[in-house]
Amino acid sequence: xxxxxxxxxxxxxxxxxxxxxxxxxxxxxxxxxxxxxxxxxxxxxxxxxxxxxxxxxxxxxxxxxxxxxxxxxxxxxxxxxxxxxxxxxxxxxxxxxxxxxxxxxxxxxxxxxxxxxxxxxxxxxxxxxxxxxxxxxxxxxxxxxxxxxxxxxxxxxxxxxxxxxxxxxxxxxxxxxxxxxxxxxxxxxxxxxxxxxxxxxxxxxxxxxxxxxxxxxxxxxxxxxxxxxxxxxxxxxxxxxxxxx
Numbered sequence: 194x195x196x197x198x199x200x201x202x203x204x205x206x207x208x209x210x211x212x213x214x215x216x217x218x219x220x221x222x223x224x225x226x227x228x229x230x231x232x233x234x235x236x237x238x239x240x241x242x243x244x245x246x247x248x249x250x251x252x253x254x255x256x257x258x259x260x261x262x263x264x265x266x267x268x269x270x271x272x273x274x275x276x277x278x279x280x281x282x283x284x285x286x287x288x289x290x291x292x293x294x295x296x297x298x299x300x301x302x303x304x305x306x307x308x309x310x311x312x313x314x315x316x317x318x319x320x321x322x323x324x325x326x327x328x329x330x331x332x333x334x335x336x337x338x339x340x341x342x343x344x345x346x347x348x349x350x351x352x353x354x355x356x357x358x359x360x361x362x363x364x365x366x367x368x369x370x371x372x373x374x375x376x377x378x379x380x381x382x383x384x385x386x387x388x389x390x391x392x393x394x395x396x397x398x399x400x401x402x403x404x405x406x407x408x409x410x411x412x413x414x415x416x417x418x419x420x421x422x423x424x425x426x427x428x429x430x431x432x433x434x435x436x437x438x
Contacts, residue, residue, distance in 0.1 A: 194382035195242060195257035196409060197394040198402075201264055203227045203271035219398045224270040230402045231278060234258055237406050243281045244311050247374065253384040261285065261376060261394060263315055263353055265296040272308050285315035285353040285376070288340040299344050306345035313351035314338050314372070323358040330363065334370045351376060353394075364391065380416030382409075 201220035204210050210221045222230070234241070242259045246252045252259075260275070260282035262268060268284065275282060284305055290296050297305070306312050314337040316322060322330055338349045350373040354363065357378030367375050374386045381393030395405060395416065405412045 194384045197259045197383045199394040199396045200262045202266045228274050241280050265290045283311040283313045285313040287315045287319050288337040289317040302344040312345040319355045321358045322363045
């Protein structure tokens, strides 16, 4: 089975990372760190999936990785590193934040898609989907899907849940709106897009990857235990949250 890795910001340097709020810095990697993650995965015998692989049994092979990125950060460094290595990933964008300070512009979305990266939806404005009424949920998911398709010039097939929050209503509406897979932050393994179209992911911080890739089953088990702890004591996953941000 595959691991779907969830990143957020990839920036040029430590100086660029230092400009972010301390609470967000664990989600920010430098270009060199991100390139090192890719090189480490290859060194350990992992291979990277293409988007097309998600529709075939190739995604069920052992030691496969798909790269994903949440939020609408500029992430030009991530796109460049992946282009150098001919890798594909999914960039989940908030359609209503495009053009905001520090975020992608419409032209940036076009360049990302032209570079062979998949543009997915992360809702309109990073609203927690479980907090929305069904009509508002449907509007957010449909509007984001159509807006990002217009910006990128390509169909928007995939959705990820802001903050990891999702439930059966969110999954049902997402499918009805026309998404082909729903990426969540519940720790686990993934593979070919399943019948329930839920794709589990693992959040990655700068120093964590070797542990994830060396002992993936143990790592997933530990993250699952943490998830259950949150469910019992903070009620966080009463809305099916996970490791999202």
